[in-house]
Amino acid sequence: MPTPYDPGRRTFLSAAGLVLAAPALATPALAASAPATPAPAPARTRRGGSAPGNPFTLGVASGDPAEDGVVLWTRLAPDPLNDDPERPGGMPSEPRPVEWQVAEDSGFARIVRSGTATATPELAHSVHVEVGGLRPGREYFYRFRAMGELSPAGRTRTAPAGDPSRLDLAVVSCQQFEHGYYTVYRHLADDPPQAIVHLGDxxxxxxxxxxxxxxxxxxxxxxxGYRLRHAQYRTDPDLQAAHAAAPWIVTWDDHEVVNNYSGDEARGMTREEFAERRAGAYKAYYEHMPLRASAAPSGTGMRLYRRLAFGRLADLFVLDTRQYRIANPPDADLTPEPEANDRLAGDRLDPRRSMLGDEQERWLLDGLSGGSGRWRLVAQQVVLAQRNLAAPGRPEKFRLDTWDGFPVARARLLRAIAERNVPNLVVLTGDAHTAIAADLKADFGDPASGTLGSELVATSVTSRGDGGDLRRDGDAVLAANPHIRFWNDLRGHTRCTITPDALRAEFRVVPYVHEPGAPEHVRAVFRVTAGRPGLEKLSDTPLPDVPSVDPATTSDGIEG
Incomplete structure (x- = not known):
């Protein structure tokens, strides 16, 4: 785990071996002793104030691992919560050079790549360094130097080539800062996977x-405003530690912009007003994520959907279910009244409603049927499996912001997956603030219909607070949805270990997030066997002394 930043370490060796500051100090090995209790966010400075000093207050990160390289990220922000829009992060309006190094060892004795990037004010002095020429399936260490200061060291890993025997992924989503501490990230930093997949919010x-x-x-x-909000989240030391411990693969959901938006529509705003706000939110997102230049904002949009390969073991398809979705017919009137949710959603059976948009849907299906990975993993935002949330004896009730609001598009997607015989399909999902394991059926109305794949929904990191170990309506929900095999409302993440023969999914949870320091428990374990669609439950272990949760606190309006 990365050693906390030491303001005394200002030395940095160039690729030529020249000392750029006073006598060189050896960079220590990554340690596992970072503080467990998050420090409070720094106080906001007055408008126009400056705070020269450590520019690496937002940490370091890596992302989108390939066989020969990764993306390295940092942002210069000596005063991260400075609210002067002309000086975001307390930086002057001029470019600054940022040196970077990649080494095979944590002491940086064996440096294999180095260079200088330019942090510009146009991107809030963030840098996205695309490092190539690395070896596949290898661990590397990296760091930056700027403004006379040395960043913390980060650990990353390239994607494997050939026929790897194992892939270890952690799946996370939904980290409402106000709802709890990032204990889940502390555990991930202490036991890092090969990559962390973040599915939005x-x-x-x-x-x-x-x-x-x-x-x-x-x-x-x-x-x-979005730059400030990202900056506050990034000051959390547990989140920084998780970013520095493993490469991240990221996509967004709705709260990176505004709750429950769909494409170019958002409640209470004209399309023109929302387009301007969305463009700002997208730009701030890019500035704070370890994304490649191919994802940089262009006009009012960004292309986030992409495929990552992990040798011949797995293909990971990362989707964007927000930017291209069409929730309402083009002639629908948007309305600001909250009670008009049904009108905003439109007719859920309208065939014009689309979750992915035509281009992304074709790209996904072509990739799923033509990929080379033994496992086809789909990382996306909102629950794909049908969920009838109605009480027994009541009419069906669905969350219209999920795939349940787009049943025609879902049926088309699943039908194409069946027709193309997509093998070993596992969908990784976020948004729900609930851990769910479900079988994906050809026809959710017929439990006897064929199983096409599995869905693993990661609960939230903090959103909705502590939660509870069991839902009081859990038996009724499972009875109304026989394809759902597990449903739990604690906070945590999903850990997926993938081999050629099987995918093992552990739902790891913490009993509380209202204060730091909660222990981690493996709440349930499932297995998917290659060539045999569907989930097998290996364990289901309730936590003692953790209360059940009232379904009234998990209503439609709170999820997502």
């Missing part, structure tokens, strides 16, 4: 009821 744009701590920046409505 990295920030929350709207403040809610603070349950553990508070947003200290105004709710964002423009680029400057």
């Amino acid at each position: 990295y920030i929350y744009e709207a403040g809610g009821e603070p349950r553990a701590r508070r947003h200290t920046t105004p709710d964002p409505v423009d680029l400057a």
Whole structure:
């Protein structure tokens, strides 16, 4: 695990071996002793204030591992919560050089790649270094130097080539800052996987009821506001430690912009107003994520859907279920009244409703049927399996912001998957604030229909607070949805270990997030055997002394 930043370490060796500052100090090995209790976010400075000093207050990160390289990220922000839009992060409006190094060892004795990037004010002085020429399936260490300061060291790993025997992924989503501490990330930093897959709601744009701590920046409505909100989240030391421990593969959901938006529509805004706000939110997202230049904003959009290969073991398809979705017919009237949700959703059976858009849907199906990976993994945002949330004896009730609001598009997708005989399909999902394991059926209305694959839904990191070990309506929900095999409302993540023969999924949870320090438990374990669609439950172990949760606290309005 990365050693906390030491302001005394200002030495940095160039590729030519020249000392750029005073006598060189050996960089220590990555340690596992970072503080477990998050430090409070720094106080906001007055508008126009400056805070020269350590520019690496937001940490370091890597992402999108390939066989020969990764993306390295940092952002220069000596005063991260400075609210002057002309000086985001407390930086002057001029470019700054940022040196970087990649080494085979944590002491940086064997440096294999190095260079200099330029941090520009146009991207809030963030840098996205695409490092190539590395060896597949190898661990590397990296660091930056700028403004006379040395960053913390990060650990990363390239994707394997050929026929790897194992792939270890952690799946996370939904980290509302106000709802709890990032204990889940502390555990991930202490036991890092090969990569962390984040499925959205990295920030929350709207403040809610603070349950553990508070947003200290105004709710964002423009680029400057979204930069501040990202910066506050990034100051958390547990989140920084998880970023520095493993490469991340990221995509967004709705709260990176505004709750429950669909394509170019958002409640209470004209399309023109929302387009401007969305463009600012997208730009801030890119500035704070370890993404390649191919994902950089272009016009009002960004292309996030992409495929990552892990040798011949697995193909990972990362989707964007927000930017291209069409929730309402083009002639529908948007309305600001909250009670008009049904009108906003439109007719859920309207065939014009699309979750992925035509181009992304074709890309996904072509990739799933033509990929070379033994396992076909799909990382996406909202629950794909049908969920009838109605009480027994009541009419069916669905969350219309998920694939349940797009049943025609879902049926088309699953039908194409069946027709193309897509092998070993496992969908990785976030958004629900609930851990769910489900079989994907050819016809959810017929439990006897064929099983096409499995879905593993990661619960939230903090969103909705502590939660509970069992739902009081859990038996009724499972009875109404026989394809759902597991349903749990604690916070945590999903750990997937993939071999040629099987995928093992552990739902790891913590009993509370209202304060730091909660232990981690393996709540349930499932296995998917290659060539045999469907889930096999290996264990299901309730946590003692953890209360059940009232379904009234898991209503439609709180999820996602």
